[in-house]
Amino acid sequence: MRCTQFNSPTESAPRERLIACRNPLTAESQSQKREKLLQKTEEELEKIVRATQRKKRPLKGADQIGIRVGKVINKYLLGKFFHLEIGDNSFSYSRKSQELKVAAAKDGLYVIRTSVEAEVLDAPNTVKAYKSLSQVEQAFRSYKTVDLKVRPIYHHLESRVKSHVFLCMLAYYVEWHMKQANGPILFEDEDDTAINWDGVTPVKRSKNALSKARRKKTSENLPVHSFSTLMADLGTITLNTITAKLEGNSLTFSKVTQPTQVQQKALDLLNVSLFVPSK
Structure with missing residues (x-):
C-alpha cells in the first residue's frame, strides 16, 4: 500500500491532514x-x-433502437x-479509451x-488505526x-448513569484481558497477527485457530469454548457450606467444588487459585 500525505488547512480545521492511499489488492479487484x-x-x-443487421424483421427506428x-x-x-x-x-458502439x-x-x-499530528501518528499508522475500527465496532x-x-x-x-456506564466499561476491560489470557481454550486466534499487519493484506486466521474451529478441540484435546459459554461453565463452581454430625458433635466447614479439567485450565491461564475464605 502506498500513502501520500498532504495538508489541507481550513478555517475550521487548520491542522487537518489528508492521506491519499492506494490499495493494490482493491485496485485489482475493481479493475477485474x-x-x-x-x-x-x-x-x-x-x-x-x-438485430439491426438481420434480414428478417430487422430492428429499425432510432427510437426503438x-x-x-x-x-x-x-x-x-x-x-x-x-x-x-x-x-x-x-x-454501433466503441469503448472510450481515455475515460477507461x-x-x-x-x-x-x-x-x-485526520487532525492527529504526524509526530504522533505517521501516515502508515494512521491508515492502520483507521482500518482497526472494526475492533472498536466489535x-x-x-x-x-x-x-x-x-x-x-x-x-x-x-451520576448513577455515569457510574453504570463506567462499570460496564470496566467490565469490558476485564473481559478483554480474560479473552487474551484464555485464548488457548477459546475460539479466539492466539496469534496476534495485527502487530505486523501491513494494512492491506486481509488478515487470515492462524492454522491453530482454524484447527480449533474445525475439531472443536484444543491441542490438549479439551473442548473449545466461546467466551460466554466459558463464563457459564466457570459459573458452576460454587462454595458450599457443609454441616456434618460426628459422635453427637456438629461440624461445619466450607468447601469449593472440584474444578473440571477445562475449568482448572481456565483458572490456570487466568492465574487464579480457589481458596476457602477464613471466618
Missing part, C-alpha cells in the same frame, strides 16, 4: 469487476447490432465508458482525514448486546 461488466455490456450491445440500448446501459451503468451511435437503421484510463488510475484510491457489539448489555438503563440520576 469493471472489465467483467464491460464485457457483459458489450455482449448485450452486440445483440442489438445483430434507443430503447433497447437504454435498457442495457441502465442495467450495467457503464454508459459513460462507451461511444454510442444510433441511426434509423443502424447501431482515468477510471483505472483511480482504482484502489481512498483518502483519510467492542461496541459486545458492550451493548452480546456480553455486557449496558442497555436498558434503569437509572435516572446523571
Whole structure:
C-alpha cells in the first residue's frame, strides 16, 4: 500500500491532514469487476447490432433502437465508458479509451482525514488505526448486546448513569484481558497477527485457530469454548457450606467444588487459585 500525505488547512480545521492511499489488492479487484461488466455490456450491445443487421424483421427506428440500448446501459451503468451511435437503421458502439484510463488510475484510491499530528501518528499508522475500527465496532457489539448489555438503563440520576456506564466499561476491560489470557481454550486466534499487519493484506486466521474451529478441540484435546459459554461453565463452581454430625458433635466447614479439567485450565491461564475464605 502506498500513502501520500498532504495538508489541507481550513478555517475550521487548520491542522487537518489528508492521506491519499492506494490499495493494490482493491485496485485489482475493481479493475477485474469493471472489465467483467464491460464485457457483459458489450455482449448485450452486440445483440442489438445483430438485430439491426438481420434480414428478417430487422430492428429499425432510432427510437426503438434507443430503447433497447437504454435498457442495457441502465442495467450495467457503464454508459459513460462507451461511444454510442444510433441511426434509423443502424447501431454501433466503441469503448472510450481515455475515460477507461482515468477510471483505472483511480482504482484502489481512498483518502483519510485526520487532525492527529504526524509526530504522533505517521501516515502508515494512521491508515492502520483507521482500518482497526472494526475492533472498536466489535467492542461496541459486545458492550451493548452480546456480553455486557449496558442497555436498558434503569437509572435516572446523571451520576448513577455515569457510574453504570463506567462499570460496564470496566467490565469490558476485564473481559478483554480474560479473552487474551484464555485464548488457548477459546475460539479466539492466539496469534496476534495485527502487530505486523501491513494494512492491506486481509488478515487470515492462524492454522491453530482454524484447527480449533474445525475439531472443536484444543491441542490438549479439551473442548473449545466461546467466551460466554466459558463464563457459564466457570459459573458452576460454587462454595458450599457443609454441616456434618460426628459422635453427637456438629461440624461445619466450607468447601469449593472440584474444578473440571477445562475449568482448572481456565483458572490456570487466568492465574487464579480457589481458596476457602477464613471466618
